[in-house]
Amino acid sequence: AGEADIDTFKALVAAELERVRDRSLGLTTDVLDHAELTAQHSRLMSPLVWDLAHVGNYEELWLLRAAAGIDPMRPEIDDLYDAFEHPRSERPTLPLLSPAEAQDYIGLVRRKVLHSLETIRLSPDRPLLDAGFVYRMVIQHEHQHDETMLATHQLRRGAPVFPATDQDPAPRDDRVLPAEVLVEAGDFVMGTSTDTWALDNERPAHTVSLPAFWIDTMPVSNAAYRAFIADGGYDQERWWSPAGWEWRCTSGKRAPAFWVSEGDQWLRRRFGHVEQLPDDEPVQHVCWYEADAYARWAGKRLPTETEWEKAASWDPVSRTKHRFPWGDEPPDPTRANLGQRRYRPAPVGSFPEGASPVGARQMLGDVWEWTSTDFTGHPGFCVFPYREYSEVFFGNEYKVLRGGSWASDPTACRTTFRNWDYPIRRQIFAGFRCARDA
Numbered sequence: 001a002g003e004a005d006i007d008t009f010k011a012l013v014a015a016e017l018e019r020v021r022d023r024s025l026g027l028t029t030d031v032l033d034h035a036e037l038t039a040q041h042s043r044l045m046s047p048l049v050w051d052l053a054h055v056g057n058y059e060e061l062w063l064l065r066a067a068a069g070i071d072p073m074r075p076e077i078d079d080l081y082d083a084f085e086h087p088r089s090e091r092p093t094l095p096l097l098s099p100a101e102a103q104d105y106i107g108l109v110r111r112k113v114l115h116s117l118e119t120i121r122l123s124p125d126r127p128l129l130d131a132g133f134v135y136r137m138v139i140q141h142e143h144q145h146d147e148t149m150l151a152t153h154q155l156r157r158g159a160p161v162f163p164a165t166d167q168d169p170a171p172r173d174d175r176v177l178p179a180e181v182l183v184e185a186g187d188f189v190m191g192t193s194t195d196t197w198a199l200d201n202e203r204p205a206h207t208v209s210l211p212a213f214w215i216d217t218m219p220v221s222n223a224a225y226r227a228f229i230a231d232g233g234y235d236q237e238r239w240w241s242p243a244g245w246e247w248r249c250t251s252g253k254r255a256p257a258f259w260v261s262e263g264d265q266w267l268r269r270r271f272g273h274v275e276q277l278p279d280d281e282p283v284q285h286v287c288w289y290e291a292d293a294y295a296r297w298a299g300k301r302l303p304t305e306t307e308w309e310k311a312a313s314w315d316p317v318s319r320t321k322h323r324f325p326w327g328d329e330p331p332d333p334t335r336a337n338l339g340q341r342r343y344r345p346a347p348v349g350s351f352p353e354g355a356s357p358v359g360a361r362q363m364l365g366d367v368w369e370w371t372s373t374d375f376t377g378h379p380g381f382c383v384f385p386y387r388e389y390s391e392v393f394f395g396n397e398y399k400v401l402r403g404g405s406w407a408s409d410p411t412a413c414r415t416t417f418r419n420w421d422y423p424i425r426r427q428i429f430a431g432f433r434c435a436r437d438a
């Protein structure tokens, strides 16, 4: 890469680091006091002050120590912020940095990072720095924690800190959309070998052949999900997988998380605001078992992650793959609901300009979408740069989610991006759409 390319890269990194840090502070020290930052709002989540110091510690590990060769600043705290040393439920009992100490520490790390960025060389013979990979990884990592912090906010009780209404409506059109779109049989390219933002589990690109299938044009709405509830969906074992029925019976759940029934109406709690449940929004806060049961009730199934990626990224006419459903241009507000511009998904059928080549809407943003697939490595997977990002989660315990949510940043979201969670988890901003064989 030439000098100008390197300067452009450094400017991009500095701007993205600043943007993500503003976001992190906007979820923590800007809006909550010491007690709220150190409290555990749910046993499923870390205290927010843990996430805040953890993103700085990760940045120190990767950008200062690994990339720039700078000595550890506070090696004694590494263990506290190692996600594998302490489960979330245990984190409030650790001798964590206070909010003020955490803010100082991550600020100091950041100043050193910006200083070392001035002289860093992006040498292709240092894989960590090739195409600036490690910087992109650290930026995405902080955004991922910001989304996790938003899930903590949703679980928290207390006065709302986020607005109840949005600034602008999502673009729509007046067309009546078909319920499903057809994806013709044939090869497509799954994953990527060239995307400079791609994490190890998105690699490498490989050709996959699929039979024809139908996939829902839009995510399943609250109104559609309510019909499943009204039809006794939670009472009929036949719609559930054996493990799903077990979850249904032991959990006693009868509706998505944060739904509140009032007479024959449904309300919901969203970041402390109790409001009418909007019919036309994608359902969110359902676990994989609920999504799977709904799909069976609807006479369909969840898409595999391969089907999802083909429907989102493949242009069957030009036989090319795209980074986003609409093509390769970066996301903007006419195409997807990403980046926490709203604190909610947009109505189903929004964003005509964000449709994929086969006509699927809202494949990126709004809600993460559960797929039927267990999280494993693509054929040819190579750990990079550490096993604990993805590989240790491979197996049959985690289900793959795709597409990002309204809370996902555009830098941490693309058609190849893979997320995963346990099939019982409901605090994440996840919904789903259905598919069926053609």
Ligand code: AVJ
Binding pocket: 141, 144, 145, 148, 389, 418, 419, 420, 421
């Ligand atoms: C990819 C969202 C499952 O939050 O556990 C954060 C991302 N990895 N820190 C997670 C991650 C390390 C990860 N997910």
Ligand code: FE
Binding pocket: 054, 058, 083, 141, 145
């Ligand atoms: Fe992390």
